[in-house]
Amino acid sequence: MNAGAGTEIRTGFYICHCGQNIAGVVDCPAVAEYVARLPSVVVSRDYKYMCSDPGQELIKQDIREHNLNRIVVASCSPLLHEHTFRHAVEAGGLNPFLFQMVNIREHDSWVHTDHAAATEKAKALAYAAVRRVRFHTALETKRVSVHPDVLVVGGGIAGIHASLTLANAGKKVFLVEREPSIGGHMAKFDKTFPTLDCAACILTPKMSAVGAHENITLWSYSEVVKVEGYVGNYQVTVKRKPRYVNEELCIGCQECIRACVYKEAKFPDEFNVGMGKRKPIYIPFPQAVPQVVVIDPARCLQVKSGKCKQTCVEACADRRAIDFTQREELVQIKVGNIIVTTGFKLFDAKRIPQYGYGVYPNVVTSIELERLVTSSGPTGGELLLRDGRTPQSVAFILCVGSRDYRTNRWCSRTCCMHSMKLAQLVREHTGADVTVFYLDIRAPGKGCEEFYDKSLKDGIQFVRGRVAEVTDWAVTPEEEGKLVIRAEDTLAGLVRRIPVDMIVLAVGMEPQSDAQDLRRLFNMSCGTEGWFLEKHPKLAPVSTFTDGVFIAGCCQGPKDIPDSIAQAGAAAAEAMALIDRGYIEQEPNTAYVVEEDCSGCKSCIPICPYTAITFDEAKAKACINPALCKGCGTCVAACPSGSIRQHLFEDEEIMSEIEGVLSHA
Amino acid sequence: MPKPRIAIYWCASCGGCEEAFVDMAEGIVGVLEAVDIAFWPVALDFKKSDVRALPDKGLFAAFVNGAVRTSEQEEMARLLRRKSRHLIAYGACACSGGIPGLANLFTxxxxxxxxxxxxxxxxxxxxxxxxxxxxxxxxxxxxxxxxNVVRTLDQVVEVDYYVPGCPPTPKMTQEAIGALLSGKLPARGAVLAPDMALCSECPRRSSKPTDLAFKAFRRPHEALIDPQKCLLAQGVVCMGPATRAGCDAACPAGNMPCTGCMGPTSRVRDQGAKMLSSLCASISARDDAAIGSVLDGIPDPVGTFYRYGLPKSLIRRKADLPAQEAAVP
Amino acid sequence: MKYSYFPGCSLKGLGRAYEESLLPVMRHLGAEMNELDDWNCCGATAYMSVDEQLACVLAARNLALAEKAGARDLITPCSACYLVLNKTKHYIEDSPAIRAAVERGLGAAGLKCEGTTSVRHPLDVLVNDIGLDVIKEKVVRPLKGLKVAPYYGCQVVRPYATFDDAWNPTTMDRLLTTLGAEVVHYPLKTKCCGASLTGTLPEIGLRLTYILLKEAVRRGADVIATICPLCQFNLDAYHHQIEQRWGPVRIPTVYFTQLMGIAFGLPAKQLALGRSFIPFRMPSAKAGEAVAPRT
Amino acid sequence: MRITRTVKYEAERVRGFGREIMAVPGCETLLSCIQCGTCSGTCPLSVYMELSPRQVMALVRADFKDEVLRSNSIWLCASCYGCTVECPREIRITDIMYALKQRAIRDGVYPKRFPIPILAKEFTAMVRSKGRVTETLLVMRLFMKANLMAVLSSWRQGIGLIRTGRFVLKHERIQRRGELETMLAAAARDKEGS
Amino acid sequence: MPDAAFQPRIVAFFCNWCTYTAADLAGVSRFKYAPNVRVVRLMCSGRVDPQFILSAFSQGADGVLIGGCHIGDCHYSEGNLKTLRRFQMLRRLLRGLGIDERRLRLEWISAAEGDKVRVIVNEMTEQLRALGPLGLPGRFEEWDREAGRTEAEAAGSEAREEAAHA
Structure with missing residues (x-):
């Protein structure tokens, strides 16, 4: 099966047209002709789609018919199809690592316009691979078992759905949520577009299911602080912040809250985005899961000063759930896969001062309005201006912190529909005139265009134009005492001034402020905008560049609830695929010490970040533990006597590749 | 049966290699019993014409030391190549350019x-x-x-074997001659010295820590060197890890760092690059400025990493020097 | 502290009260102002409208002179000059064509512009270099009870200035507060006063000015503080025409440097307060005391 | 009621005009303009313009040179840079307006008795000859060229300036006027040459 | 005067996780850049043995580009930091060897920075074009011409001497 030493090297070369993707720029037949004349090349062909079944069949057939023992395929990125062709090589009866791939699509035809230069480049790269592959040897992949438990980070709707999907399939899940309750942004919504069904009605049962599920360990008020290991075998450290309430003992009766020394709720309440009040001891919201109170250490007298009558402890009586001795705790768990669903942050409307948020009290954000129209909100669902009047006219400004080069370039995707939903709720609650200032209405989701149509028919006015500013200075009598919007109605071609009572800013979505830390923690990538980067925008939308780490929901980019749930399900399925197979195959690209060459100089030992290299005192040689080696090759480059080598990236292989790329103009 | 005839010749060298033959002391007697010396300008009065007069391959072996930098040396290298069955590059200069090779930094x-x-x-x-x-x-x-250019012997003529070192030790010399005479030879082109780095025979080896991280580099005269402890652990650049064994670690044993005269192992193409790679990877500094100030401790990188090997290195010579210069009038 | 000083044409003409108050204030704070030798007009908005490359060459001569004089900072009080000189620096950096034209032009006069001199507005220098602490120490007569509308005008904070926000600048607000004045909420602080149009299209320019004055009055301001000679003239000189059209909106407009001088206790005649159409008076406890000479 | 036909024919487009304007530093982002109207909404003078700044941008991008150069919009721009700092696509609209003004003057298509381009030209002429501008003299020249009646309506300002000691009748000028002339000539000559 | 027709050769060593992926992204995004770069994929920039760089130069590269993950983002924790240290010393070494240090470039390019690949490759191509060819293989040949010359001469002088002795 393997070409042993001394065996004649017989190489097969295949160049893929990829339809016109490659052949449109690179002269594939010319490259094939050129390679055919290179030493050791027995077969050289060009073909329309190498990754297709007939393309792969070609390789298999040639291996048998021409007794090939090395294969080179020039096509797309190895990150995309290396596995495909390795399988084909293996199916043809050859060790899959006697294969080398040449990237002439992403690195050549797609990025160059000069056909002649691109063809020459393809020849050089092909030549390099043909030279390189001569040194390839047969290798075996390593199999590592996959730990069946899964960590889900973030308890918004995506995390909840992913956890339940996995748990219902019998997998054990750790769900870690930073806030005292799961639920995320969705828990704050009144109704959901385009169906106008009540957010709480569809979310609450799922939240309770998480709280009650025997396969889910819910750690709220906790954060992941360290991730070690690799796919199938992650060791994760979770920080559990003290909530000063024993979760096992608390039954959520809230007697303690009533008993708190603070008689009145006086601190801004996070759930109502600062518009409501709570006490130092509180439950985040009525449907919170876990149904357990939490003590705010920044507000509680006992925590802050140790001087409090502790009436809460008294009220809890013999349940003894309140525990001021609680300290931060680090817990270690082992999991095989991680699903990151850490969500988004809302754009801070103060960053666009022209809109007067924070200056004019009746300029509110969309999420504030959401709380103001909810019956569980601070006003009991009555939409009022700050002075208690009912608004007669309300304007929505869309794309606040979206599609703007100075803040966020992207479209936040949900604001159009979200605003239309709120506009309908405003009309329902107050009958006020509603004007929506928009740039483009984006309503591509299922049922969304119909919802737009309904909004138009309901008499909501849509003005196409980005609002330039919101002021409180009047030019005409009807503007007195109102907020005045100045904008060009671009469809009418007129600059307009429009006085209204209330303005709602449809703030966009942003990556979480600690997204960069999370990215490092889980070894993911972020796009330039800061959203977590999927492995492939189409083919691997919930995978990341780190195997066994998946993403779902808005941490990957703005999306609505149905899309978040769909991704969460997909991420759960990806994790399950790994768990149910039970093992993963690792690239055999580990480094190894050639013992008889090693002088025992120990130079390599401090180089390894994984402590995979140890010094064998008895033999006075370095020794690499292949199970710990991740294959970076840094020690190979560092070994001063050339005694460490690396499978798949041997010195001779790389050197011949360098020689190859340079030997052709 | 006549005794095999050997020649010893020097090109650009300091004479130390000639000295090394003499340093065999009584060992030389055994050598002289086994061979006839047919040409050794330093010690014996033979002329070039005597060598010319020999039939091609009439010499069993020629030991040539020194780098090649004059027309005469080129001529002699070619002559000895023609006349000998085994041409041996003897000593660092012939093998890799040696100290004279540093002239490749100048016109x-x-x-x-x-x-x-x-x-x-x-x-x-x-x-x-x-x-x-x-x-x-x-x-x-x-x-x-x-x-204009200083060359190694093998950059002028084909070389059969290499005996490295500045100079090669008497022991290596004797072993090399012994191997030649006994016919128990490795593949042509081999270096007749252990193919392992110097640390393997260094008396200080056990004192080297496994968590070395350089905070600063010191030159030997800048520090009081602990005679027991690994020199690298003391921040002194010791080329030992990137240099062939075979000299019994004479310099480290004498409280001086290895400067690399034995050249690299067979697996390394460029000794300086490899040493640089190993050394710099283990610097403790983490940002540009701090790394820079650690590196300032090696003020002459070329002289440090290529003291004996510039002509044999990948770049060979200072690249921006004019390729040709008018011959001396 | 030594600074090079580029007055610009206005500070020698209509806006001379600006220079006449700026120089004593800077001197009082120990800053030396050296007028740039043989400076020329920056070109303002008008030259840019005719030929951009030549406008940049024209402006670059001043930058080159400042560099030749070894100036690190060039203080430029006029908003238009400040914008044009900064814009020229940006254009020289960004546009090879303009850089080439500037090099050719300056080269013909044996000059060169390498961008080593920063163009600074006195407001920036006063607050960010000299500092509010130093200024506070010099205040001997706090502007207690004086309600000021801080008016920055358009060009100084945008688009090249880096010392403050383009929409809601606050540097002068903080300075005025340090002087003891009360700053009124004035959302029009960067709205255009229409100065470049008042002379040519009075109907349009006057209306823009009127809104600024009206809102300052409506928000209870006693005085408008400005940092631009054009704004000052525009807000000050056309009250008659404005009143004929829309009724009285009488409020004085002064340079922020004049208010600084008053707070520092500098003699009124050093501050050129008499150069305004609408006289400014401190509403002090001793009611009726005029800081400005009556006219 | 007068009925006009407003169809635009391809022949009326001046191909490459948009591209020429976008070559002004910072203006290449005009291609990303999403016609949101923030410029018009921000502009204090858009309400007087024949074409709103947004429409100017659209017409420039579509190569409708004449429509843009002949409109009063470019001359009403007071260079307050509000649009430039507010544009969500960071298009340097003010600078585009300058580029349009230059071309209008070059092509001589600006409204003839319209005072703003006259001011620009007078200003430029004074700077070229004296190196500095004397505002009072400039205004008087402008009034004489554009509108003698305006002198009469501005008498109050004149009197006020005399009273406050700001009415200057002597030209401000620089010393090395030759140097300035050399510089501008050198820059202009090579520009034409290239 | 830089030769506009000169096509510099750049060997690039890109790490698998960040820069190689970024180059793929540049492809997917259809960013166009100069065809002068040839990418050798390694798992980590820490695998870049200085021998590879010198070898590339000695075999005709006019420039060498190393691309790795940003500091702090290395897939292998700190491989790129080791590269940075080696790179700094290599630049000093190149200076000593008479090779313009701008011919060796180290760039941190994350998987998301497809456009940065375009910018850097174009920039480097232009810069190398301005620097002109390094052309080491040609130089080696030129250097060795003086030795080759004597082959004939040697034969000639030998013959002459022999004639004289005869």
């Missing part, structure tokens, strides 16, 4: 001007320079031409 003109004019100890008001030809008493006299 011939720069060298001549310094040596004959600018050096502080020179008094040469007439600015006389060596000439390749001149007339004296009506007779034309010739001097070999100094080349």
């Amino acid at each position: 011939r003109e720069q060298l001549l001007r310094f040596v004959y004019e600018d050096a502080p100890t020179v008094s040469n008001a007439a600015k006389t320079r060596p000439q390749t030809a001149c007339m004296d008493d009506g007779r034309e006299l010739e001097l070999p031409e100094l080349r």
Whole structure:
């Protein structure tokens, strides 16, 4: 099966047209002709789609018919199809690592316009691979078992759905949520577009299911602080912040809250985005899961000063759930896969001062309005201006912190529909005139265009134009005492001034402020905008560049609830695929010490970040533990006597590749 | 059966390698019993014509030391190549250029001007320079031409075996001759020294820590060197890890760092690059400025990493020097 | 502290009260102002409208002169000059064509512009270099009870200035507060006063000015503080025409440097307060005391 | 009621005009303009313009040179840079307006008795000859060229300036006027040459 | 005067996780850049043995580009930091060897920075074009011409001497 030493090297070369993707720029037949004349090349062909079944069949057939023992395929990125062709090589009866791939699509035809230069480049790269592959040897992949438990980070709707999907399939899940309750942004919504069904009605049962599920360990008020290991075998450290309430003992009766020394709720309440009040001891919201109170250490007298009558402890009586001795705790768990669903942050409307948020009290954000129209909100669902009047006219400004080069370039995707939903709720609650200032209405989701149509028919006015500013200075009598919007109605071609009572800013979505830390923690990538980067925008939308780490929901980019749930399900399925197979195959690209060459100089030992290299005192040689080696090759480059080598990236292989790329103009 | 004939010749070298033969002491007696010395200009009065007179391959072996930098040395290298069955590059200069190889950092003109004019100890008001030809008493006299580029022996003629070191130790020399005579030879082109780095035989080896991280580099004269402890662990650049064994770690044993005269192992193409790679990877500094100040401790990277091997390194010579320079008039 | 000083044409003409108050204030704070030798007009908005490259060459001569004088900072009080000189620096950096034209032009006069001199507004220098602490120490007569509308005008904070926000600048607000004045909420602080149009299209320019004055009055301001000679003239000189059209909106407009001088206790005649159409008076406890000479 | 036909024919487009304007530093982002109207909404003078700044941008991008150069919009721009700092696509609209003004003057298509381009030209002429501008003299020249009646309506300002000691009748000028002339000539000559 | 027709050769060593992926992204995004770069994929920039760089130069590269993950983002924790240290010393070494240090470039390019690949490759191509060819293989040949010359001469002088002795 393997070409042993001394065996004649017989190489097969295949160049893929990829339809016109490659052949449109690179002269594939010319490259094939050129390679055919290179030493050791027995077969050289060009073909329309190498990754297709007939393309792969070609390789298999040639291996048998021409007794090939090395294969080179020039096509797309190895990150995309290396596995495909390795399988084909293996199916043809050859060790899959006697294969080398040449990237002439992403690195050549797609990025160059000069056909002649691109063809020459393809020849050089092909030549390099043909030279390189001569040194390839047969290798075996390593199999590592996959730990069946899964960590889900973030308890918004995506995390909840992913956890339940996995748990219902019998997998054990750790769900870690930073806030005292799961639920995320969705828990704050009144109704959901385009169906106008009540957010709480569809979310609450799922939240309770998480709280009650025997396969889910819910750690709220906790954060992941360290991730070690690799796919199938992650060791994760979770920080559990003290909530000063024993979760096992608390039954959520809230007697303690009533008993708190603070008689009145006086601190801004996070759930109502600062518009409501709570006490130092509180439950985040009525449907919170876990149904357990939490003590705010920044507000509680006992925590802050140790001087409090502790009436809460008294009220809890013999349940003894309140525990001021609680300290931060680090817990270690082992999991095989991680699903990151850490969500988004809302754009801070103060960053666009022209809109007067924070200056004019009746300029509110969309999420504030959401709380103001909810019956569980601070006003009991009555939409009022700050002075208690009912608004007669309300304007929505869309794309606040979206599609703007100075803040966020992207479209936040949900604001159009979200605003239309709120506009309908405003009309329902107050009958006020509603004007929506928009740039483009984006309503591509299922049922969304119909919802737009309904909004138009309901008499909501849509003005196409980005609002330039919101002021409180009047030019005409009807503007007195109102907020005045100045904008060009671009469809009418007129600059307009429009006085209204209330303005709602449809703030966009942003990556979480600690997204960069999370990215490092889980070894993911972020796009330039800061959203977590999927492995492939189409083919691997919930995978990341780190195997066994998946993403779902808005941490990957703005999306609505149905899309978040769909991704969460997909991420759960990806994790399950790994768990149910039970093992993963690792690239055999580990480094190894050639013992008889090693002088025992120990130079390599401090180089390894994984402590995979140890010094064998008895033999006075370095020794690499292949199970710990991740294959970076840094020690190979560092070994001063050339005694460490690396499978798949041997010195001779790389050197011949360098020689190859340079030997052709 | 006549004894095999050998030749010993020097090119650009300090004479230390010739000394190494003598340093075999009584060992040389055994050698002389086994071979006839047919050519050894330093010690015995043979002429070039005597070598010419030999049939091709008439010499069993020729040991050539020194780098090749004059026309005469090239000529002699070719002659000895033709006349000998085994041509041995003997010593660091012949193997990899050695100290004379550092002349590849300068042009011939720069060298001549310094040596004959600018050096502080020179008094040469007439600015006389060596000439390749001149007339004296009506007779034309010739001097070999100094080349622009210093070369290793194998950059001029094919070499069969290498005996590295500055100079090779008597033990290595004896072993090499022994191997030649016994016919128990490795593949052609091999280095007749252990193919392992020097640390394997260094007396200080056990004192090297496994968590070395360089905070600063010191040159030997800048520090009081602990005679027991690994030199690298003391921040002194020791080329041992990137240098062949075989010298019994004479320098570290004598409280000086290895400077790399034995050249790299067979697996390394460029000794300096490898040492640089290993050394720099283990610097503890983490940002540009801090790394820079650690590196300042190695003020002459070329001289440090390529003390004996510049002509044999991947770049061979200072690349921006003019390729050709008019021959000395 | 030594600074090079580029007055610009206005500070020698209509806006001379600006220079006449700026220089004593800077001197009082120990800053030396050296007027740039043989400076020329920056070109303002008008030259840019005719030929951009030549406008940049024209402006670059001043930058080159400042560099030749070894100036690190060039103080430029006029908003238009400040914008044009900064814009020229940006254009020289961003546009090879303009850089080439500037090099050719300056080269012909044996000059060169390498961008080593920063163009600074006195407001920036006063607050960010000299500092509010130093200024506070010099205040001997706090502007207690004086309600000021801080008016920055358009060009100084945008688009090249880096010392403050383009929409809601606050540097002068903080300075005025330090002087003891009360700053009124004035959302029009960067709205255009229409100065470049008042002379040519009075109907349009006057209306823009009127809104600024009206809102300052409506928000209870006693005085408008400005940092631009054009704004000052525009807000000050056309009250008659404005009143004819829309009724009285009488409020004085002064340079912030004049208010600084008053707070520092500098003699009124050093501050050129008499150069305004609408006289400014401190509403002090001793009611009726005029800081400005009556006219 | 007068009825006009407003169809635009391809022949009316001046191909490459948009591209020429976008070559002004910072203006290449005009291609990303999403016609949101923030410029018009921000502009204090858009309400007087024949074409709103947004429409100017659209017409420039679509190569409708004449429509843009002949409109009063470019001359009403007071260079307050509000649009430039507010544009969500960071298009340097003010600078585009300058580029349009230059081309209008070059092509001579600006409204003839319209005072703003006259001011620009007078200003430029004074700077070229004296190196500095004397505002009072400039205004008087402008009034004489554009509108003699305006002198009469501005008498109050004149009197006020005399009273406050700001009415200057002597030209401000620089010393090395030759140097300035050399510089501008050198820059202009090579520009034409290239 | 830089030769506009000169096509510099750049060997690039890109790490698998960040820069190689970024180059793929540049492809997917159809960013166009100069065809002068040839990418050798390694798992980590820490695998870049200085021998590879010198070898590339000695075999005709006019420039070498190393691309790795940003500091702090290395897939292998700190491989790129080791590269940074080696790179700094290599630049000093190149200076000593008479090779313009701008011919060796180290760039941190994350998987998301497809456009940065375009910008850097174009920039480097232009810069190398301005620097002109390094052309080491040609230089080696030129250097060795003086030695080759004597082959014939040697034969000639030998013959002459022999004639004289005869």
